[in-house]
Amino acid sequence: MGEAKTVHSLFVTCTFMISIFTLCPPFVILLWYTMVHANGSVLQTFEYVEKHGLQGLKDICPAPSPIAWKIIACFGAFEAILQLALPGKRVEGPISSAGNVPVYKANGLLAYAVTLVTYISLWWFEIFNPAIVYDHLGEIYSALIMGSLVFCILLYLKGHLAPSSSDSGSSGNFIIDFYWGMELYPRIGKNFDIKVFTNCRFGMMSCAVLAITYCIKQYEMNGGVSDSMLVNTVLMLVYITKFFWWEAGYWCTMDIAHDRAGFYICWGCLVWVPSIYTSPGMYLVNHPVHLGTQLALLILASGLLCIYVNYDCDRQKQVFRRTNGKCLIWGKAPSKIVASYKTEKGETKTSLLLSSGWWGLSRHFHYVPEILAAFFWSVPALFNHFLPYFYVIFLTMLLLDRATRDDDRCSTKYGKYWKTYCNKVRHRVLPGIY
Ligand code: NDP
Numbered sequence: 001m002g003e004a005k006t007v008h009s010l011f012v013t014c015t016f017m018i019s020i021f022t023l024c025p026p027f028v029i030l031l032w033y034t035m036v037h038a039n040g041s042v043l044q045t046f047e048y049v050e051k052h053g054l055q056g057l058k059d060i061c062p063a064p065s066p067i068a069w070k071i072i073a074c075f076g077a078f079e080a081i082l083q084l085a086l087p088g089k090r091v092e093g094p095i096s097s098a099g100n101v102p103v104y105k106a107n108g109l110l111a112y113a114v115t116l117v118t119y120i121s122l123w124w125f126e127i128f129n130p131a132i133v134y135d136h137l138g139e140i141y142s143a144l145i146m147g148s149l150v151f152c153i154l155l156y157l158k159g160h161l162a163p164s165s166s167d168s169g170s171s172g173n174f175i176i177d178f179y180w181g182m183e184l185y186p187r188i189g190k191n192f193d194i195k196v197f198t199n200c201r202f203g204m205m206s207c208a209v210l211a212i213t214y215c216i217k218q219y220e221m222n223g224g225v226s227d228s229m230l231v232n233t234v235l236m237l238v239y240i241t242k243f244f245w246w247e248a249g250y251w252c253t254m255d256i257a258h259d260r261a262g263f264y265i266c267w268g269c270l271v272w273v274p275s276i277y278t279s280p281g282m283y284l285v286n287h288p289v290h291l292g293t294q295l296a297l298l299i300l301a302s303g304l305l306c307i308y309v310n311y312d313c314d315r316q317k318q319v320f321r322r323t324n325g326k327c328l329i330w331g332k333a334p335s336k337i338v339a340s341y342k343t344e345k346g347e348t349k350t351s352l353l354l355s356s357g358w359w360g361l362s363r364h365f366h367y368v369p370e371i372l373a374a375f376f377w378s379v380p381a382l383f384n385h386f387l388p389y390f391y392v393i394f395l396t397m398l399l400l401d402r403a404t405r406d407d408d409r410c411s412t413k414y415g416k417y418w419k420t421y422c423n424k425v426r427h428r429v430l431p432g433i434y
Pocket of ligand 1: 094252253254255310314317351352353354355359363366367370395402406409410413
């Protein structure tokens, strides 16, 4: 088995691990409490905790209830069945450092459509009211926090006892193995890819389901949906539609092709993504803001533009790689660097690095529209409270860190060729600034 490598220094890794293990679970619950029961005001939650102390904190924490477990189990099982049963094109992921080529079934967009139609139909035909999900959200998050922890322990055991491929290994340190993961492509049987399930079919899919839930809850409470909620929901759904449209491209990104299946990525996708990414909508449910048509349309158009630019950045790189550079980028032949590298087995391979189009503006320009899109689906909450902007701030930190991690990884992989790329495209994220 190969050695599991950590990209951060041991100190940074440990700081991250300790903060995530200890702070993230209570943060998810406090965020839910503040959005739903404390008017989105951090100060109000702080005053409550100050007044009631530890017992007050305990009272805030909802215990996972049977209905919460049922909702999670039904959703998880439904998505797993769709992942296995729906038809889709056979797609190959990028070759791993151990020389394996993972094979996937590209049925994400179909699964997304089936999920949304089913969920809305359940409401429309009065079989299940999505407002129940909002009413039990705290219990659902508690159950998710615990269930996902158990899931990660099972992943760790599987990595040791029954790895699915040679892309797995131990660092020799239990905490690092648990946190960063042991396997790159863990599977159940030959076809059920666990990271596709956690990251795409559970994580991203639940964001869409929650966005619709918040809209329906507001409708059921007020007999209508505010323009701020509509803008937030439309932008989130367009973003998630783009995600599933491009899901096979996502399988070539760092999350899937480089980060192993551990607490960091799997717990993050199972708990953090649904709770944090949808938090502006969670706030808007009982704080409807009236934006007015002009402002609503302006925010909507700006958000849609950002989602498009982010998509186009990813698309440009994907087309460039797929055609081996034989394509047009912004109407011209692409400018490129032919970079060679050695695999773990010592074979020499080459990759092409695109240095024109969006990828000539900065090395991670695609993160700029990603952050701006998140800003535009948060800004319908306007500026009464800071908390609806937590996701944007978190995302900015995540992506700046990711840009550094990716640069480090590519520099190790491509050596002098990466240096040539950095000399040609000097800025990491913001053209001319950073
Ligand atoms: P990228 O899609 O940027 O993939 C990085 C990899 O692309 C590198 O490791 C390298 O891999 C290759 N690469 C780097 N530079 C070039 C180049 N100039 N030409 C060709 N290939 C290059 O990574 P991400 O996974 O970070 O982003 C994918 C998408 O996901 C983005 O749209 C991003 O905004 C989004 N995202 C969203 C997040 C969220 O929480 N909302 C979090 C993270 C990402 P190789 O080894 O193949 O050379």
